[in-house]
Amino acid sequence: MAIEAFAPAKINLTLHVxxxxxxxxxxxxxxxxxxxxxxxxxxxxxxxxxLRVTGPAAEGVPTGPxxxxxxxxxxxxxxxxxxSLNKVLxxxxxxxxxxxxxxxxxxxxxxxxGVSLPPDTLPLGAxxxxxxxxTAARMRGVGGQVTPVQGLPRLHAVLVNPRISVPTPxxxxxxxxxxxxxxxxxxxxxxxxxxxxxxxxxxxxxxxAPAIAAAPVIADVLGVLRAQTGRLxxxxxxxxxxxxxxxxxxxxxxxxxxxxxxxxxxWWVAPCQLS
Ligand code: C5P
Numbered sequence: 001m002a003i004e005a006f007a008p009a010k011i012n013l014t015l016h017v018x019x020x021x022x023x024x025x026x027x028x029x030x031x032x033x034x035x036x037x038x039x040x041x042x043x044x045x046x047x048x049x050x051l052r053v054t055g056p057a058a059e060g061v062p063t064g065p066x067x068x069x070x071x072x073x074x075x076x077x078x079x080x081x082x083x084s085l086n087k088v089l090x091x092x093x094x095x096x097x098x099x100x101x102x103x104x105x106x107x108x109x110x111x112x113x114g115v116s117l118p119p120d121t122l123p124l125g126a127x128x129x130x131x132x133x134x135t136a137a138r139m140r141g142v143g144g145q146v147t148p149v150q151g152l153p154r155l156h157a158v159l160v161n162p163r164i165s166v167p168t169p170x171x172x173x174x175x176x177x178x179x180x181x182x183x184x185x186x187x188x189x190x191x192x193x194x195x196x197x198x199x200x201x202x203x204x205x206x207x208x209a210p211a212i213a214a215a216p217v218i219a220d221v222l223g224v225l226r227a228q229t230g231r232l233x234x235x236x237x238x239x240x241x242x243x244x245x246x247x248x249x250x251x252x253x254x255x256x257x258x259x260x261x262x263x264x265x266x267w268w269v270a271p272c273q274l275s
Pocket of ligand 1: 025168
């Protein structure tokens with residue numbers, strides 16, 4: 001039997017760093033949604049563990065045991081599986097690429113073999129639990145406290161990565177103030193994208209400033225997104241370097257994506273919907 005699992009881009013609409021644990025991990029309060037753009041993980045029975053990577057972002061992606069998919073397979077106690085990965089998302093980009101692949105691999109393994117997974121997935125990545133859920137959620141603790149959020153409007157967005165990878169640990173390390181306020185109160189009812197964006201504009205990504213200090217091109221990406229017609233909100237996702245803008249309409253997002261890709265052919269630009 002062949003199984004396919006979609007590994008969507010994970011977008012941190014907000015990312016508040018509210019503290020740090022004694023083991024160095026940071027405490028977060030983050031609202032996450034998922035894009036309809038992402039990687040695809042395929043899985044069939046095999047002899048030993050193997051991985052074949054194809055797709056527009058395949059270059060440089062490891063196919064050995066350091067790949068998050070094979071780590072996930074080992075973590076789930078598997079020894080004989082053949083994986084394929086259609087890699088679309090840029091790596092180390094703040095949109096969960098490797099983590100979303102690992103979560104998709106775990107979902108595929110569970111569907112193929114019916115195995116139950118070890119409960120503590122932190123060794124595979126702090127974002128694995130939210131990526132396993134795959135729908136809009138509030139993420140707290142170091143990432144393991146995931147609460148689904150229902151009733152949010154679908155969002156039209158453009159994702160832009162300047163094709164630089166930003167190592168997450170260095171961005172967390174560069175953050176000087178680690179005790180910031182959490183998101184404002186509980187989430188109010190947000191019916192339209194405009195209301196939602198207005199609420200989001202009062203929240204933050206605390207990693208944005210240290211990421212820009214490490215990679216100033218992120219400020220250029222934000223500036224280009226901010227200049228687009230119909231834009232509602234512009235922000236960086238995760239620890240960067242991918243930034244997103246939300247738009248009033250699908251058409252506005254599509255036009256903005258075309259304009260940005262034309263003026264910056266070297267950047268990765270993806271119009272998408274978030275849900
Ligand atoms: O998400 P992932 O586990 O891959 O994170 C990579 C690194 O980012 C961690 O090893 C840690 O240094 C840092 N991190 C953190 N606090 C979190 C998530 C990640 O300090 N909540």
